[in-house]
Amino acid sequence: MTDSADQPPGVRFAVLEVAPEPYAVTPVLTARVGVVAPDDEPVHAIALRCQVRIDPVRRGYSDEEAVGLLDLFGPRERWATTQHTFLWQHATAMVPAFTGTTEVALPLECSYDFEVAAAKYLHALRGGAVPLQFLFSGTVFMAGERGFSVRQISWDCEDRYDMPVQVWQQLIRLHYPDSGWVRLSHDTVNALAAYKSARGLLSIDDAVNALLGAAHQEAR
Structure with a gap:
């Protein structure tokens, strides 16, 4: 998690939890994000955007997992050059007015299409955690001398979160019980x-x- 002189002083974002959304029609994870504003300064709203990435270098892999990752990264001896952080998805949320601290639910829409790199990666994991990186951006609306002050969230405002693999597995069991999804011609x-x-x-x-x-x- 980082701050910058370009963003409102002290505004911070932290991912507190990621869990399946039980009543969604399609597979959705909900990231619970904590937001902290400086010095109890009232915030009227935040139009929050987030780029969620997977950072595969931040964890180890069993031999069974390595077989499932062959299509993505090749054999283990090549991983030093083939394993890089890659995009999972873009997410958005509106943070309503608050003072001091608040929490916002950030919906993460998921695909079980094995032609999507993230789904293939997540399916290959058997245990441990999924190393996620949340890159926050957007617009903060605060009180100003002439009504509202509009400020941009710094480009380097981010947080990391290790999501248990069982969270993904629970989501898939919820929407695809005893089955999978493969796209064919x-x-x-x-x-x-x-x-x-x-x-x-x-x-x-x-x-x-x-x-x-x-x-x-x-x-x-």
């Missing part, structure tokens, strides 16, 4: 459906398992 879907029907299988899942079993037998 129409041709692939049609081919799987034809394969399923020709062999009297009950579902696409059974068709995929049959194909995987056949490939495993051929590889022996």
